[in-house]
Amino acid sequence: MKSLAELAAIREKMQNKVNIREGANSTRVVVGMATCGIAAGARPVLNAFVEEISKAGLNEKVTVTQTGCIGICQYEPVVEIFEEGKDKVTYVKLTAEKAAEIVEKHLKGGKVVDEYTIGSVQ
Numbered sequence: 001m002k003s004l005a006e007l008a009a010i011r012e013k014m015q016n017k018v019n020i021r022e023g024a025n026s027t028r029v030v031v032g033m034a035t036c037g038i039a040a041g042a043r044p045v046l047n048a049f050v051e052e053i054s055k056a057g058l059n060e061k062v063t064v065t066q067t068g069c070i071g072i073c074q075y076e077p078v079v080e081i082f083e084e085g086k087d088k089v090t091y092v093k094l095t096a097e098k099a100a101e102i103v104e105k106h107l108k109g110g111k112v113v114d115e116y117t118i119g120s121v122q
Helices: 004-022 035-040 042-055 096-108
Strands: 027-032 062-067 079-083 089-091
Touching: 027 035, 027 042, 035 042, 042 062, 042 096, 079 096, 089 096
Parallel strands: 027 062
Antiparallel strands: 027 079, 079 089
C-alpha cells in the first residue's frame, strides 16, 4: 500500500462484501457449507455468489450466508434462496458458473433457473 486513500479504497471494497454476508436483506442466499458441501465444491459457489451479487449491484437486496448440512448430500453443492412472499427455491449440484447464471437470471431477472433446481435432478 502506498497511501491512506488506497487503504480506504480496499476497506470500502471489502466492506461491501461483508455487508453482503451479514446483512438482513429481503432475499437470502444460503449455501450449504458442511463437510459434504465443501468437498463437493461449495466454497467456490459461495464466493461466486458474493462476487456476482456485488457486480450486479444487488448488495442492498441480497444477503449471502452459509449453513451446515442441509440433508441432501448427494446433491451438493446445495443453495437455498429465500425471498419474501415467495416459496423457497433449492438449487443443487451447483458450480461457480451456474451461480453466476442464477444471480443474473433469478436474483436480478426474477426468473427461477428451473434446470438447476432439486425438482429437475434425476
